[in-house]
Amino acid sequence: MTEWEKMLAGELYDCGDKELLTQWHKAKNLTRDYNNTDSENLAEKDRILSELLGGRGKNLWITAPFYVDYGNNIYFGNNCEVNMNCTFLDDNKIVIGNNALIAPNVQIYTAFHPTNARERFGEPKPDGSFEFCKTRTAPVIIGDNVWIGGGAIIMPGVTIGDNVVIGAGSVVTKDIPSDVIAYGNPCRIARKND
Template sequence: MKSERMKMAAGEWYTCIDPELEELRVAARDAVFEHNNLPPRRRGDIGPALAALLGGAGEGARIEAPFHCAYGFNLLLGDRAFLNAGCTILDTAPVRIGKGTMLGPNVQIYCAEHHREAAGRRAGLEIAKAVTIGDDAWIGGSAVILAGVSIGEGAIVGAGAVVTRDVPANATVVGNPARAVARR
């Protein structure tokens, strides 16, 4: 029988109301707390406990405080990836942020989709879908990126956009839901 963590990793319906998953979230909250509360000169680019928890962080990757993630181990940052203050990443599935990509303040990335039926939500059922952001993308402040979305290399997501579908390389999207616009 598969554990809830195994189901989550496999992209199957799982219940987030699970002791093993809760323990993993507690470990992430501890690492995030350290990161958010260390003086900037002692924290460096990423607090030590958070850096150890992450799935990977390339050279020069930086996360400004405050920051929040659900698990941490599903977050992979490319070289020079930059997450500005207030970013929230609910990494129930892998989140890959490419080299040189910049996230503005308060960007939110959600990998979990909750069950459509009320009874399923009461049971804590959700499904995790990966999010990928290519190299050299720019995600404007307060943008929201939903589960399963891929954003191509060099793409721009305007501030406040809600990205519900894939964004091609070098495209610019704005609005809610995000729609393509011509680059200036």
């Protein structure tokens, strides 16, 4: 099993793997280009997103700056907007449904590390240095008609249902069912969303 396959399977994997680093650097270069493209140059932005993302529907708008780990594990539905300064650590799949609004400074994480330092880094080398830290992943799935408020953080493995509003500044650590408004740290359901 390759490190890429381990990564997508949620197993411990080596972030320093050559294949992973090649895609990571490609994504960093593409996001740099995207973030530096003139705002009105929609054709160039579209070209970059086509090369960067795993898939997308119609009418995707991403306001720069935008940051990713690999890019090709991110999938958008139709009519989605991502506001400025969002970070998507797509070490596993991030799937976002139709009609999503993602406010500024939202962070979506799919990667996490073992809490035990020895499991994270392994044994030190003779010179005292360590390899890249070991990482695990879990996908993030976001349904249709979801609005994620500014500064929210979505943690690995979270699924958010359809017709959900996540309040600004929330830290979403557990699944959120459809048709609710939820907020807080940790994020909790406040009421139904009719």
